[in-house]
Amino acid sequence: MKKEVILLDHGSGGKLSNDLVSALMLPVFDNTILSRLGDSATLDVGGTRLAFSTDSYVVDPIFFPGGNIGDLAVNGTVNDIAMSGATPLYLSVGLIIEEGFSVSDLETIVQSMGRAARTAGVSIVTGDTKVVNRGAADKIFINTSGIGLIPEGIHIEGGNARPGDRIILSGTMGDHGITILNQREGLSFDAPVQSDSAPLNHMVARMLAASRNIHVLRDPTRGGVGTILNEVALQSNVGIRIVESGLPVNSSVAGLCELLGLDPLYVANEGKLIAVVASEDAERVLSVVREDPFGLDACIIGEVVSAHPGRVVLETIIGGERIIDMPTGEKLPRIC
Amino acid sequence: MKHNIEYRSGDISRNLLHRIADVCKKEIRIMEVCGTHTVSLFRHGIRTVLPETVCLVSGPGCPVCVTAQGDIDACIALARIPNTIVATFGDLVRVPGTNSSLLKEKAGGSDVRLVYSTLDALDIARANPEKQVVFPGVGFETTAPTIAASILAAKDSGISNYSVYAVHKRVPPALDALMAFEGVRIDGFLLPGHVSAVIGTNAYASFFEKYNMPCVIAGFEPADILLGLLRLAEMIQSGMPALENAYTRVVALNGNPRAEAIMNRVFENGDAIWRGLGPILGSGLLIRREFADYDAAVRFGIRAFDSPSPGGCACGDILIGKLTPPECPLFKTICTPVDPVGPCMVSSEGSCAAYYQYGA
Structure with a gap:
């Protein structure tokens, strides 16, 4: 971690991202659940096993053939949970919106998040909205987190x-x-x-x-x-x-x-x-x-x-x- | 994708491989001059199925790799000029200069933008009239015509905030220079396909006459490369060298006269410094005085820096086929794609990057 500033490569999911996680995050957040580094964390809560996952969406452009940033944000977290064999149940949604963003575009995005949640059979149960000055974010960023129930006997990793x-x-x-x-x-x-x-x-x-x-x-x-x-x-x-x-x-x-x-x-x-x-x-x-x-x-x-x-x-x-x-x-x- | 299915046929390739094995009784050393050939050889696993008698060495045909350290440093210096946008092909951004790279300059606040075409760079210039847009012109005869075309287009449409830092190079003079190096042992050349599409088979005629060395122009699909290797093997084994074109669907005897005309309209031959090979007379493509307004070196008064090549890096010997990447002491130890010492480890056509990525 001798690099002085964060490069785009640190967010690529490749070697530099792994370096960042293992050198900077893991020693600080140190726990056995995180150190497994799955798509989602596996939690034992009173004998019930839960899958818990989060992801942020910054796709550019926000609308594209086949979807938009909204359904992408729902499907992405649903899938991260499902990859542990869990049944995804509840999602949170955090929106970071740039000042001046079109309300009708926001409506389209939210509508498609709702549709995606219904298709996946999950409920969006909590959320947060922040608006930042023009230029402090690019149009809209979305974070989703979710939890799901891991059926008994399923151990996928x-x-x-x-x-x-x-x-x-x-x-x-x-x-x-x-x-x-x-x-x-x-x-x-x-x-x-x-x-x-x-x-x-x-x-x-x-x-x-x-x-x-x-x-x-x-x-x-x-x-x-x-x-x-x-x-x-x-x-x-x-x-x-x-x-x-x-x-x-x-x-x-x-x-x-x-x-x-x-x-x-x-x-x-x-x-x-x-x-x-x-x-x-x-x-x-x-x-x-x-x-x-x-x-x-x-x-x-x-x-x-x-x-x-x-x-x-x-x-x-x-x-x-x-x-x-x-x-x-x-x-x-x-x-x- | 139908255009290349036949050239990737397993049956045709296996047939060619059998014929190469039949012909190659003694060891032969073939240089694949072009970086795209190096990558394709790995990508299709061709090295893993060739007979052991065929030894392939990579040549100086990756334009980013042969760019002198001083020119890389000059590009980085251009990115540091206020109100300047460096619009570049992606290959160049990770190439390490002496103290930085364009990627690091971007993270540090410089405006460095990746483009897929010089015309995109012109669009950026058009959209940002208050800023200067500089395109680092790194490439061989393949890309030189498109960069020449961008200068002509800028002139025609009155775009005055666009310029090119031109370090284009010509392949045939480099082949000639290569032959003079001690310790370089090559029995035949697999010549580049894309460069030859512009300059044509005839451009190698004087090189061939001088050295009487088997030379075959080849395309980049497995069957193209194997056909080129088969013809080279046949010539070497029979002692009957020739200059041949095994890529006739793309390369003509006289190349692409229109592209060459555009290139020659803007550029003239001049001397150039190559990483690994040093200065080579007449191997560079310099912007003609008539177009000096579009020459970033003139506009900003920035010339190639007097930068030494990085210590311990064997890029030079690798580019002339004296060493293979794994023979460099820095390979995979100090020099990796994440933290490259030389450009050969970072360019997508670089032989070190290819050896690293494909695990040779």
């Missing part, structure tokens, strides 16, 4: 992947990140892409009903599938092998990634999950995921191996290999 497990991805990669990038100033390719922002808690509930052998659930948001697989490989101390020819990517997203020099493996998703499932249950879980409206393109993208612990290796289309490393720099700031 990043460290549970075992050699032999199969890796399921619930659909195409990179739709959200590419949509946001495409909307940015000066980059308006006329491409049919839209954000995949969606709640995944109903999908997770069906998966858990179908199998007791789901070891890991993660939503590959910022940093994309490549980053999340690296985290799972490190936390579980296992190797992961994925096959390039089986990776689902929409053709428009693939084309824009080619043009912009991006790898869809590292581009953000907002309505996808990765499930690490015991091999004997993998096909059953996959078929349940495919029955969900947000899981139509789900497929098995690879497996957990005992070789190369902590590393993710991709088998390329021509049969070669390449290591999928943790990304180092901020590819796309303010993507969520």
